[in-house]
Amino acid sequence: xxxxxxxxxxxSVEGSWPMEHWSWKFExxxxxxxxxxxxxxxxxxxxxxxxxxxxxxxxxxxxxxMSEPDEWVEVKQQGTITTYTFTGAWAYExxxxxxxxxxxxxxxxxxxxDGSDTLTVCTLGEAKPEExxxxxxxxxxxxxxxxxxxxxxxxxxxxRE
Amino acid sequence: MRREVAIISYAQTPYxxxxxxxxxxxxxxxxxxxxxxxxxxxxxxxTVVTANNDYLDGRTISNMRLVExxxxxxxxESKAEMDGAYAALYGLWRILSGDHDVALxxxxxxxxxxxxxxxxxxxxxxxxxxxxxxxxxxxAAALQAxxxxxxxxxxxxQVAGVAAKNLDNASLNPLAHNKLAGADxxxxxxxxxxxxxxxxxxxxxxxxxxxxxxxxxxxxxxKAERPVWIRGVGFAHDSYxxxxxxxxxxxxxLAAEKxxxxxxxxxxxxxxxxxxxHENFAHEELMAYEALGFCGKGEGGAxxxxxxxxxxxxxxxxxxxxxxxxxxVCATGLARIIEAAMQIRGxxxxxxxxxxxxxxxxxxxxxxxxxSVVFVLGGE
Amino acid sequence: MAHIDVAVTGVxxxxxxxxxxxxxxxxxxxxxxxxxxxxxxxxxxxIDAVVTGNMPAFEGVNMPELWGAGHWGAYHKPLIRITTGxxxxxxxxxxxxxxxxxxxxxxxxxxxxxxxxxxxxTMGLNTVALADAAAQFQQGVxxxxxxxxxxxxxxxxxxxAASYMKRSxxxxxxxxxxxALCRNNAALNPWSHLxxxxxxxxxxxxxxxxxxPIRFGxxxxxxxxxxxxxxxxxxxxxxxxNKPAYILSCAxxxxxxxxxxxxxSGTTNMDPCAQEHCKLAxxxxxxxxxxxxxxxxxxxxxxxxxxxHQMLMFYERLLLCEEGEAPAILDSGSMNLDGELPxxxxxxxxxxxxxxxxxxxxxxxxxxxxxxKAGERQVKKEVHKGVAHGWGGAVNLNVxxxxxxTPRRS
Ligand SMILES: [Zn+2]
Numbered sequence: 001x002x003x004x005x006x007x008x009x010x011x012s013v014e015g016s017w018p019m020e021h022w023s024w025k026f027e028x029x030x031x032x033x034x035x036x037x038x039x040x041x042x043x044x045x046x047x048x049x050x051x052x053x054x055x056x057x058x059x060x061x062x063x064x065x066m067s068e069p070d071e072w073v074e075v076k077q078q079g080t081i082t083t084y085t086f087t088g089a090w091a092y093e094x095x096x097x098x099x100x101x102x103x104x105x106x107x108x109x110x111x112x113x114d115g116s117d118t119l120t121v122c123t124l125g126e127a128k129p130e131e132x133x134x135x136x137x138x139x140x141x142x143x144x145x146x147x148x149x150x151x152x153x154x155x156x157x158x159x160r161e
Numbered sequence: 162m163r164r165e166v167a168i169i170s171y172a173q174t175p176y177x178x179x180x181x182x183x184x185x186x187x188x189x190x191x192x193x194x195x196x197x198x199x200x201x202x203x204x205x206x207x208t209v210v211t212a213n214n215d216y217l218d219g220r221t222i223s224n225m226r227l228v229e230x231x232x233x234x235x236x237x238e239s240k241a242e243m244d245g246a247y248a249a250l251y252g253l254w255r256i257l258s259g260d261h262d263v264a265l266x267x268x269x270x271x272x273x274x275x276x277x278x279x280x281x282x283x284x285x286x287x288x289x290x291x292x293x294x295x296x297x298x299x300x301a302a303a304l305q306a307x308x309x310x311x312x313x314x315x316x317x318x319q320v321a322g323v324a325a326k327n328l329d330n331a332s333l334n335p336l337a338h339n340k341l342a343g344a345d346x347x348x349x350x351x352x353x354x355x356x357x358x359x360x361x362x363x364x365x366x367x368x369x370x371x372x373x374x375x376x377x378x379x380x381x382x383x384k385a386e387r388p389v390w391i392r393g394v395g396f397a398h399d400s401y402x403x404x405x406x407x408x409x410x411x412x413x414x415l416a417a418e419k420x421x422x423x424x425x426x427x428x429x430x431x432x433x434x435x436x437x438x439h440e441n442f443a444h445e446e447l448m449a450y451e452a453l454g455f456c457g458k459g460e461g462g463a464x465x466x467x468x469x470x471x472x473x474x475x476x477x478x479x480x481x482x483x484x485x486x487x488x489x490v491c492a493t494g495l496a497r498i499i500e501a502a503m504q505i506r507g508x509x510x511x512x513x514x515x516x517x518x519x520x521x522x523x524x525x526x527x528x529x530x531x532x533s534v535v536f537v538l539g540g541e
Numbered sequence: 542m543a544h545i546d547v548a549v550t551g552v553x554x555x556x557x558x559x560x561x562x563x564x565x566x567x568x569x570x571x572x573x574x575x576x577x578x579x580x581x582x583x584x585x586x587x588i589d590a591v592v593t594g595n596m597p598a599f600e601g602v603n604m605p606e607l608w609g610a611g612h613w614g615a616y617h618k619p620l621i622r623i624t625t626g627x628x629x630x631x632x633x634x635x636x637x638x639x640x641x642x643x644x645x646x647x648x649x650x651x652x653x654x655x656x657x658x659x660x661x662x663t664m665g666l667n668t669v670a671l672a673d674a675a676a677q678f679q680q681g682v683x684x685x686x687x688x689x690x691x692x693x694x695x696x697x698x699x700x701x702a703a704s705y706m707k708r709s710x711x712x713x714x715x716x717x718x719x720x721a722l723c724r725n726n727a728a729l730n731p732w733s734h735l736x737x738x739x740x741x742x743x744x745x746x747x748x749x750x751x752x753x754p755i756r757f758g759x760x761x762x763x764x765x766x767x768x769x770x771x772x773x774x775x776x777x778x779x780x781x782x783n784k785p786a787y788i789l790s791c792a793x794x795x796x797x798x799x800x801x802x803x804x805x806s807g808t809t810n811m812d813p814c815a816q817e818h819c820k821l822a823x824x825x826x827x828x829x830x831x832x833x834x835x836x837x838x839x840x841x842x843x844x845x846x847x848x849x850h851q852m853l854m855f856y857e858r859l860l861l862c863e864e865g866e867a868p869a870i871l872d873s874g875s876m877n878l879d880g881e882l883p884x885x886x887x888x889x890x891x892x893x894x895x896x897x898x899x900x901x902x903x904x905x906x907x908x909x910x911x912x913x914k915a916g917e918r919q920v921k922k923e924v925h926k927g928v929a930h931g932w933g934g935a936v937n938l939n940v941x942x943x944x945x946x947t948p949r950r951s
Contacts, residue, residue, distance in 0.1 A: 011288040012565035015601025015659040017668060021276030022219030024672040025183040032680055062189050064234035064797050066196075066203045082811050083707075085699040086753045110700060112811060119811050129753070134707040150680045163542060163644040209795075214603070215624070221598035221668040222626030225934035228795045235818060237825065238795040238938075239632050242594070242604065242624040251621065251636060258642035259542050260790070260829055283603035288565060394645075398591070398620035401608040415617055527607045532620060 031059040034072075036148045044075040044140070044153070046116045057116035058150075076114035077140040078159055083110040083119075086129045105129050111138055111156055126157040137161070162423065164378040166256050167388035168538070170198035171499040173372040176338035176487030179273040180369035184218065187371040188269050189230035195373035196232055196265065199381070207263035207375075208255050209233040211240045212248035212491045216280040217270040231267050244268070244439065245372065245495025246524025246534045250394055252376055262379045268492030269371035277367065280490070284528060286401065298441065299364060301402055301528040303356035306444040308407040310358065313459035315447060317358055321349035323465060324363045324443035324485060330472060331482025333512040338368040338487045349443075363443040365484035365493075372489075372496050389502040392519070393426070393537035395419025402528050410445070412533035413452035413523060420521075421454070424537035429454040429521070433537075435504050435514055436470075436478045436521040437497035441488065445530060446470075446478065453521060453535075472514065480504065480512050494524015498536050505540045546948035547641045548778030548785035549912075550648075550771050551581025552905040554732040557766035557893050560658040566600060567609035570654045573767035574613045577650070581771045582781055585614025588771070589646040593653070594624045594633040595897030598668035600659040613652060627845070627933020628793070629653055630768065630901030631940035635791040637772045638942070647774050654767035655897040697799060697813055697936055699752045702850040705814035706754060709853065709865040713754050716849040717742035718871055720758045720891060723852070726878060727888025729917040734764045734893040754850075759891075761847035766895030768902045775948050786911035788904070789926075789943045790829035794822035798935040814850075819858035819932070819939040827860070830943040832926070835860050839943075841883050841910045841920055841927040843903035847890045851932070852876075856884060859928055859941065879921040886910065886918045900931025900940060907944045 031047065035058055038045045046057035051067025057075045062068055086107040107124040109132065124132060125141065138156040146152050172194035174180070174187050182190075188211075201207060209231055213223040220226070224240035227233065241247040245268020252264030281298035285291045309315060325348065331340035341348075344362075352362040382388050397415035399405050417429075426432045436453065440446040447461030455476060456464035464470070470478035479485070481500040484493045501520035503509045519539050526532040553576030555561075555569050564572070578584060591613070593606045606613075610620055621640075625632040630653035637651035705711060721742045728738035748758035778785040796818040823835070832838050844855035853867035861882065862870055870876060876884040885891075887906040890899045907927035909915040924946070931940040 010563060010565050010568060012562070012659070013288050013292065015287065015599070017216070017283070017598065017601045017660075018276070018279065019219060019668065021279060022274060022672070024219060024274055024676070025271070026676050027183050027186055029676060029680065036680060061183075062185055062230050064203075064229040066189065066193050066229070066232050068189070083700040083704040083813065085703055110811075117811070134704060163545075215597050215668070216603040220672045221596065222624075222934055222938075224625060225795075225798045225937060228934075228937060229797055233795050234797060235821060236795060237793050237822075239623060239635065239793060240625050242597070242622045247621055251623070251639070254636070254639040254643040254645065257644060258639050259544055260639075260642070280603055283601070284607050286608040287600075287602050396619045396621065398606075398610055398615050398618055400611050400616060404611060411617065416619075419619075526622075527604065531607055 027061040028059065031061060035059055036150065039146055039152045040148050042142060044077060044113060045072050046075040047071065048073045054117045055115060056118050057113055057120060073115065075116045079111040079113035079138055081109045081132065081134055081136040081138060082112050083134060084108065084132050107132055109156065122154055122156045125155055163257050165382065166253055166376055166378045166391045167382040167385060168391065168502045169375050169377050169382060169385040169388055170195050171372065171374040171502060172198065173336055173496060173499060174370045175336045176368050176370040176489060178338060178368050180271065184269055184271050185226060185230045188227055188267055191371045191373035192230060192232045192265060192267055195375050199375040201375065203232050207236065207265055208252065208261045209236050209238040209265045210248040210252040212243060212245040212268040212495065213240065213270060214242050214280065214491055216283055217275045217490055219275055232265055243526040243532065244524035244534065245492045246498055246536065249374065249376065249495055249498055250396060250534055253391060253394060256376065256378045263375065263377040263381055265373060265375055266495060267371065267373045268495035270489055270491045271369040272367035273369050298528055299359065300356045302442040303359045305407040305529045306358055306442065309444055309448055312408040313462065315462040317350055318346045319447065319462040319465055320363060320444045321346035323446045324349045326471060327479050327483045327485035330480050330512065331486030334482050334486055336487065337482045339366050340482060340486060359442055365441050365488035367488050367490060370487060370489040370492060372492050372499055374495060374499055387506045389505045390539050391536060392539045393420035393424030394535065396534035398532050402531065407529060410448040410452040410530050412530055413449055413535065416533045416535040417453050420535040420537045426537065430456065430476060432519060433476060433521050434517045434519050435480065435501065436476065437481060437501040438478055438483060439494045439497050439523050439525045440484050446483065449523065477514050480514055494534065497522040497524060501538050505538055544949050545642045545644055546775035546950065547638050547772050547788045548775055549788060549908040550773050550778045550781050550785050551577050551583065552908060553577025553580055553769045555767040557732050557734045557764050557895060559734065559762060559764060561656060561765040566602065566605050566656050566659065567612045569656055569765060570609060570652060570767045571612050573769040574652060577769035577771055583771060588614060588618060588648055588650045590619040590640050590649045591615045592621050592623060592633050592637045592640065592649060592651045594622055594629045595654050596624060596626055596629055599655055599657045599896065625933065625938055627896055628900050628931040628938045628940045629897040630899055631904065631931030631942065632793065634770065634901045634904045634942065635793065635940060638788050638791050641772050641774060647777055649772045650769065651772065651901065652769045653898040653901040655895040656765045657763045657896065658765050698848045699755050701813040701936060702754050702848065704812050705850050705854045708814060709868055711850060711853055711868040714742060715853065715868045715871055716754065716759050717745040719849040719852045720745045722876065723885050723889040723891045726886050726918055727892035730888050733888045735762050755848060759849035761891045761894035764893050764895040766893065766898055768898040768905055770901065770905050784912050784946065786908035787945050787948045789945045789949050790826045791942045792822045792825035792829065793940040794818040796937040798937045813936045814854055816854065816858045816939065819855060820860060822939045822941040823859045826941040826943045830949065832943060836862060838926050839882065839928050840922060840924040841886065841907060843885060843887060843906050844930045845890050845900055845903055845932040846885065847894050849891060852885060852889065855930055855932065859930060878918065883920040886915065886920050903929040903931060904942050911944055911946050
C-alpha cells in the first residue's frame with residue numbers, strides 16, 4: 001500500500017487501492033485471439049447472437065438478450081462513422097496554436113463496420129478534422145506488416161467509391 | 162407485510178476456488194436459469210437488484226458490466242454493495258411498494274480475482290486500524306472468538322465441532338466447494354492455526370460463484386408451483402468493531418427480533434424448523450444460535466452439544482454446509498435464503514430434511530457480522 | 542393496494558469544495574446529516590432506517606459507513622448500502638423511497654457523499670480502465686494509443702457531445718451558454734462549489750479546448766461533499782411540515798455498458814447520445830406519477846449534466862421537448878431561473894460534482910424548489926412538479942425521480 005500522508009487538521013489519510021494484486025478473467029480474450037488470427041488473412045470476424053441476430057465486432061461472449069453469441073460471421077471492411085473527436089485545439093474553429101501541442105491532429109472515430117451492429121474505435125487518416133462528419137463512409141486501411149494485433153485494425157480512411 | 166411476496170425460483174453455480182468462467186458468464190448462467198424456472202423471458206417486465214462490490218470486482222461500478230448478463234438490459238436495476246441477502250431485501254421493498262411485481266436478485270463475486278485479504282482490510286478505519294495492518298477479517302474474528310469463548314466458557318472443541326458438522330453437511334451438497342465427509346472436531350483443531358483460537362478449518366474459505374433468485378407478488382406468485390413465502394425480514398447495523406461488545410452478535414439479534422415480530426414467531430426454537438446461517442467463522446454459528454433466540458445468551462456451546470442443530474436434529478442449522486461449504490462474498494447470504502427455500506420446497510435432494518415448514522436464513526456484511534439481515538420463510 | 546405516499550421532510554448539505562482537508566469522510570458526512578436533522582426537526586431516535594452510498598473507488602475505502610455510520614445516528618438501526626457509480630445518490634434516494642413505500646419503515650435517512658480528494662490522482666482512472674487496458678495490451682494495443690481512444694481526460698463524453706451536436710444542431714456556442722447559465726445559478730447557491738457570477742458564454746469560449754468539442758469551461762469540477770435527506774410518510778410529514786415535497790415516483794433504466802475495452806463493444810457505443818434508456822426511465826417515472834404531458838406538467842428540471850451538452854441532451858431525453866429542440870429552447874431563455882421551465886437552478890453538476898452525492902442533490906434541489914425553500918436560487922414561477930435525474934456507469938445507467946407538492950393518491 002502506498003505511503004500514507006497524515007493530514008494536519010483531522011484524523012484523515014490519503015486513500016489507496018493497490019490494484020496490481022487483482023487478476024481479472026475475460027472470456028473475450030479467447031474470442032479476440034481468433035479475431036486477431038483472422039487479421040493475417042485480412043478478414044474481420046464478428047460473432048452473431050443466435051437469440052436476436054446482433055453481430056458483435058469485436059466479438060463478445062454475452063448478449064443483451066441473454067443468449068451467447070456463437071456464430072462466426074465475416075464483417076465488411078467498409079463502415080460508417082457514428083461519432084468522432086479529435087485531439088489538439090489548433091485544428092478547431094481557428095483556435096490559436098498556443099492552446100494545444102503542435103503536430104498533426106489525431107482524429108478518433110467510432111466506426112460501425114457494415115455487417116456488424118457495434119462500434120469499433122479507430123483513427124481516421126487522409127482527412128482533415130473539418131472534413132469528418134457523422135455518417136461519413138470509411139474503409140479499413142491495413143498496415144504494411146500485419147502481425148495479428150488489435151492495432152492492425154486501428155486505422156480507417158475515407159471510402160472513395 | 163402489505164403484499165404476499167414469494168420466492169418462485171432460484172439458481173446457483175457450482176462453487177469453486179477458481180471457476181473457469183468470468184463473473185459475467187457465471188451471472189448470465191444463473192440469471193437465465195432463474196428466469197426460465199420462473200417462466201420469465203428477458204423482455205418481460207421485472208426489476209433487477211444485484212449484490213456485488215467494486216473492491217471484489219477490482220473495477221469501479223461493478224454493476225455496470227453486469228447489465229446484459231444479469232438480464233437487466235432496459236430494466237429498472239440497482240445494486241446493494243453488501244451481502245446478497247440485502248439485495249433480496251431491497252427487491253422485496255420494491256415489490257411491497259406496489260411499483261413492481263417481480264424482482265430478479267443476484268449475488269456474485271470471484272475470490273480468484275481479488276487479492277485475498279485486501280478487500281477485507283480495506284473495510285477497516287483507514288485513519289487508524291488500516292495503518293497498522295493488525296486487523297483483517299480473520300484476526301478480527303479471532304478477537305471476537307476469544308471474547309465470546311472467554312465470556313461464556315465455550316470450548317475449542319465446541320467451535321471445532323460446528324466446523325466439522327458444516328464440512329460434513331457440505332459433503333452432501335453437490336455445489337459446495339469446501340467439504341469433508343466424516344469431519345470431526347479433532348481434525349478441525351489439528352488443522353493449521355490461522356489466528357489463535359481459530360484454525361484454518363474453522364474459516365469459511367472465499368471462493369467463486371453466483372446465485373440468483375426470483376421473488377414475486379400477485380399473479381406470478383399465486384400461480385407458482387410450491388411458492389416459498391417471505392413471512393418476515395429484519396436488518397440492523399452495529400457499531401464499528403472496536404466500539405462494540407464482541408461477545409454478542411447484536412446486529413443479528415436486532416434483525417431477528419424485527420423479522421420474528423413480522424412473522425408472528427414468539428418461540429423461535431419451537432416454531433422454526435430449519436436455519437441457514439451465514440457464518441464466516443465457526444464460532445459465529447454458535448453466536449447466531451443465541452442471537453436468533455434458539456437458546457439463551459452464552460448457551461450456544463451447550464445447545465450445539467445437544468445435537469439439535471445436526472442434520473438429524475430438531476432444528477438443523479446449515480444442512481447445506483453453510484458458508485463453510487461455499488463462501489462467495491456478496492452471495493453467501495443470498496445462497497442461505499435459496500438453500501432454506503429449497504428445504505421448504507423439498508428441492509434439496511440428498512440433503513433434504515423432512516417436514517420443513519418454517520425456515521430462517523441470515524446474511525452478514527462487515528467484520529464480525531457488523532451488519533446482519535434475517536429472512537423468515539414459510540411454505541403453504 | 543393503496544400507494545404509500547413518500548414525502549421529503551428535510552435536506553442537508555455539507556460545505557462543497559475541491560479539497561476538504563479539515564475533515565475526514567465521517568466528519569464530512571456528519572455536516573450534511575446534522576444539517577438534515579435540523580432542517581427536519583428530527584433526531585436520530587426518530588429514524589427507522591438508513592440508506593447510504595458513495596462511489597468507493599475515489600476514497601480507497603471499502604464500505605466507509607462501517608466505521609462512519611455510528612457518527613451519523615445509525616447505531617443499531619437498519620442500514621443498507623446502495624452504490625451504482627455516478628447514479629449512486631439517486632439510487633440511494635430511490636432505495637429510501639422504496640423503504641418508506643414498502644410500508645416497513647416510516648422515516649428513512651438517505652445519505653450520499655464523495656470525498657474525491659482522499660484518493661490519489663491515478664486511482665480514479667485505474668479503477669475504471671485498468672482491467673480492460675491490461676487485457677488489451679496483451680492483445681496488441683499500444684498503451685499511448687489506447688489512452689487517446691478513451692477520449693483523454695474527458696472520457697467518452699467527447700463522443701457523446703459530437704454525436705449530440707450532429708443530431709440536434711447544437712453548436713459549441715450552445716455549450717458555452719449552458720456553462721454560463723449554470724455557473725451563474727451556482728453563484729446563488731450557498732453550498733455550490735464553482736461560483737462564477739457574471740460568467741458569459743464568451744468567457745467560456747476562451748477556456749482551453751480539452752478535446753473536441755469540449756472545453757475546460759464545459760466540464761464539472763471534482764468536489765468533496767455530502768448530501769442527506771429524510772423521507773417519511775405523508776401522515777408524518779404533515780406533522781412536521783406545512784408544505785412537504787412528495788417523491789411521486791422513481792425509476793431507473795440500464796442499457797448495455799458502452800465500453801471500448803476487451804469485453805466491450807456494447808451497442809450503446811453506436812450512439813452514446815441516444816440514451817434510449819433515459820427516455821424509458823422517464824416514461825416509467827411519469828407513468829407511475831400520473832403525468833401525461835411532462836412538457837406542460839413539469840415546472841423545474843434538474844438533469845445530471847457534468848458536461849455542458851448533457852443539460853440539453855437530457856432535457857430532451859427526459860421528454861421535456863422533442864429531440865433536437867433543446868438548443869432553441871435554451872436560446873429562448875426558457876431554461877433560465879425566470880423562464881418557463883428552469884433547468885439546473887442549483888447550478889447543476891457542472892458547477893458541483895461530489896460524484897456519489899450528485900444524483901441525490903438533483904432530488905433535494907427539486908424538493909427545495911417545491912417547498913419554496915431554495916433561497917436566492919428559487920425559480921420565479923410557481924413550482925408544483927419537478928423532475929430529478931442521475932446518470933452514470935459507462936453511459937449506461939439512468940435514474941429519474943418525479944417530485945410534486947401533492948401526493949400521488951390513486
Ligand atoms: Zn442477442
